[in-house]
Amino acid sequence: MKVWKRVGTATRRAAGSRERALRASESLAAVTAALASLEALSTRRDTGAGELNDWRVLRGGLAEDAPVVARVLDALDSDRADKVFHAVRCALGIAVLLPGRGRTWDGIRLGADAGLSVLGMINQARSRYGGDGSDQAALQVHTAAALARAGGDAKSVDAGLWYLSLQGVLSYGVSGWVKLAGRPWREGVAVSGVMRTHTYGHEGVWKVLRRHPRLEKAATASMLAFESSYPLVYVAGPVVSAGYSAVAMAFHAANGVIMGLGRFVWGFAAFHPAIAYTTSGWSRGRDRSDTLPLVAGAVLATAVAGTAVDAVRRRMRVLDGPAYLSRLTTRRGSVLSYGGKQRGHRTIVFLVNALFATQDHFGWITGNLDRSESVDFITYDRAGYGASREAEGDAFRIEDAVADLVDLVTALTDPGQRVILAGHSYGGEVIRRAAETLPDGAVAGLVFLDATHPAQFAQSASQREGLKLVRDAQRQMGTLVRAGLGVFLDHPAWARRLPTPFRVNAERNYRDGRMWRAGARELRAVETELDVAAPPEIRLLPGVEGLVISASRTMADPDSARFQASLASTFGTQSDGAPVVFDATHDTLLTDALIAGDVTDRILEFVQRTEAA
Template sequence: MPSLPRKLKSALLGPLPVSRDRALGMSERLSAVTSLTAGLEYLSRRRDWTEGGLNDWRIGRDVHARSHPLTRRFLDAISDERTTTALHLARVAASAGLLMPGNSRWRGAANVFLGLSNAALYPRHRYGTDGSDQVATLVQTATGLARLAPSPQVQDTLMWYVAMQSNLSYLISGWVKLLGKPWQDGSALSGVMRTRTYGHEGFWKLTRRYPVPARYLAHGVLALECLFPLAYARGGALARPVIGSAVAFHTANGFLMGLGRFVSSFVSMHPMVAYTSTPRTHPLVAGRDDRAVKAALIAGAGAVAAAGALAGVRRMRAADRWPGSQWVTTRHGNRLSYDIRLTRHRDTPVIVFVTGLTATPEHFGWITDKLIEESSCDILTYSRAGYGPSGYRGERPFTLQEAVDDLVDLIAAAVPEGRRVVLAGHSLGGELSRRAAAALGDRLGGIVYLDSSHPAELQRSQQQSETAQKLQAGLNMFVGSLRAGLGALLTRPEWVENLPANYRDRAFAQYADPRMWKAGIREWKATEREFRAFEGDLPPVDAHALVISAQRTVDRDPEQLLMHKELADSHRGPGRIVHTAVIEGADHDTILTKARLATEVGRRILDFHQQITRTHDTGRSGGPRTAAGVPAQPPAARQEEAR
């Protein structure tokens, strides 16, 4: 008679043998519960998708304005109120039918209908759909095709597909969480439970009262997701605890977070995991076709190789320079790539564009194109250290002063002595320009602040402070994802598509380059540290100023408008030109990247530049001076010929 420990070991460890037909039946019924619940929820809340509701199609259809006309017509037909109602009623009926006993082929047709109709209705219910609906679509389409498949080999291939998707859903979710500090230190669970959307007050209080068990529980969730594929190790020896833990995890989510459909939807993939993790020697899975695994591994290896090759091509593209680009090596050893249009024997100010955090010189494409086409202004654009072709060689802990020094050295080397400059900085670039004023002295003709940062914004703006807490995790995740080869999955963001056509490829190559995001992390750490330590008022700046704000920035955060006003006020003084403007309809990014808005900004910069030129104080003489009138020390910079 087996001993108690052996009984417990047998009950808790080992595979979960389940036949092909039983696995299909369990998956389709669990998934049917998901679609039945969803259909009843949608029908009971019709006000959300009728006129004036959260998913009013008259508004929602604007998302598909760029889609093919046939796609828009199809979505318009599906999204008609009567059609949507009829589809949900049909889905409820099909789901209820699948809960009945049986094994006939019509069940396959019902599953395919549920999968396809759910995908068709997804745009209609843009707000309110979640991961459970996506999983239901995947499982129902696969089980439906398996029911209709002519051979067991095709069925096994489809079941392996669902099982591998299940493993990936946990694996990727877990490793992405690992990049976030809250999951690393175990505070994430408490943070989720205190939210209004998914929180549970009682459980949150428990996590606060017992922080050590809460931390272990958070790390346990992380371990479950990251190590879910261990269900296949040693002939499925860990399948029972892994699948059991996953079921418990989703059940807890359903109760605590109100995600009831997550229970049936994600658990509907587990019968496929149980079937595929059982050793082939077991009678219930005898004859199972596992060729899908080899095919997936070969395809995965090919995808990894292709992703690596694509990353290499993009890296070369990101490091490539425009024809005629030049180099400057700064006092810190950083090697900056810059492009300049310089007319000799001219004394008008050169406009130097300074980018924001994780931004490229191509962001200024519309503005620089307008200045080149409609004026004879001399302009200079450059990539900061670590961005694009520019190299970072800093050996000491990075501070914003290093970026300021690089900017000053670049101007000293690239702009002829005696020529003044106008610095045009966007976001963090505005703050770097302001800090460079003292070192530039009389060489600084003016500063253009483009929706600029303010050194006190993290202290005075709650919105900026909350965003700052999430930014570091977002940057880390981006770097980690790109280094893992996931850059191949990137699609061009809208801001890239909005740039002039000849700038898009280069901008996207830098966007997909982990070096740029690594540089962004370095700069952001210094920015957050120095901004949170800022005290006092802004020092006066002896230069003209143009402060341009994006309407949506200041509308969303009125404190930002006050800080922009302070930037302007720091320049006010006898004989100085100080202008402020708000660009209607612009946000922090589109003020540069949308043609209409950016060309308006370009026009204002051009007017400002012309005003400065007309009112140039010819009484000033001598070389560059600091704001205090002390001769500026020559930077340890040298200009190198482009190679």
């Protein structure tokens, strides 16, 4: 408690002095950095082979994105070098904390802040510790403090303090806004979920919340209101700002005790002297420079305008689609964009994609089919995806997607040509229903690629919960892209694996709201029609052969394996009635070049078998 009283006193004193504010912020951050390195020195086993911070494992992702940096950091891959690294970091933290005054000491702190900034960035790449945000917060403070001191005047210090203030306030505000998008937080059950975990949980608190659900809901609502409203400190005045800081510090202290996030306390406390300084009327009256927030506002306005223009241009490109696509209007009024190759072969394969996916996902498979020169093939985007347009006033059911596919098959199949329908994930349910809808003898075979079983959500609690998680994730993503923020999304791993032309178009759709809106519409139909007491039954279709291909990651889940086996026992042509399993995930079954090549070979073998029947 004495420590926190001192922190509170330092924060209040910082409100009227830029130097005190800067000293308080960098000192709290220095404690964070020193504690981090002391913890690293005391847990040497975590750097051993196969342990949490094994560099040979950590460098994998870095070597892919920044190979030069990875090679430089290889020099620290020894026990001695690692000890020296953390000892230096501790020494620099102590240097910041020394109480000397004057230009010489300011120069020492400048050098120490700069050193801690560089070492902090290196440590981010070399350690999984600090992922709770404490090390990131300290890194922000040391970088801003170093730049502020390097400027050598009051305006530079004010700019640095404004940066830290804005960073701190946004860290709370954004945290609250993101939580609001999550179903468990809105329902008031997220905290008990966290308390049940081994890493951040606390059995005693979990038991209390379990016995008193109203207490958890009230605590969650209070947390969301507190975090989401934090930016109000800039308009509410210094008294309200001080109140918010007091609540925040108490919150961090509780997290330190309950969740074991000790450095979280010091790291985020480092923002509050800057927040106190920038929200204080006293500091404004002492010639405080407010240039940075004005510049930041102008930059933000420019960025908003830029992202809006970018979103409009992206939408136009999405609606135009690649030049090689053709269009077909269905009886329902949908306009489907489709591509492929038709050379008059005996068999034509229609490929149907998953939820929240476009025909670009089949890029490797269609390339392989094209090179085989043995089958015709068609890919398309369902209504609402890519350049495909939904019918006006379309309420949408799964049968609507089936009707569109039936029209596409009817229009593009030559007389006497054999039809194979292949569906990935949800696309598997679409092709199953389409085969039942098309005239007898129209479909020669069905290929299920890690496909949805119509009963999996109704008969499995884990599958039903997975469906809810997908819904929550897509709502968050959909909100982001509809707000025009798609340009800021990372490059998804599945898209990076696709062939270049397909990767470009897939990413364009990924960053556009149309794909997420269409996927959300289809997901609602899945929940309404499949998550029911009496889901549709699968049945063997006379004269229709089947191939069931599953990903090993999917088969690792007992419930998923059971449903894949059910599809295989009904439709599969394997002698043992089991699915063909590839060492893959749900996505890499299509997006990994080597795996997709093996999948294509299986499809071509299946085509040959149906043609020989």
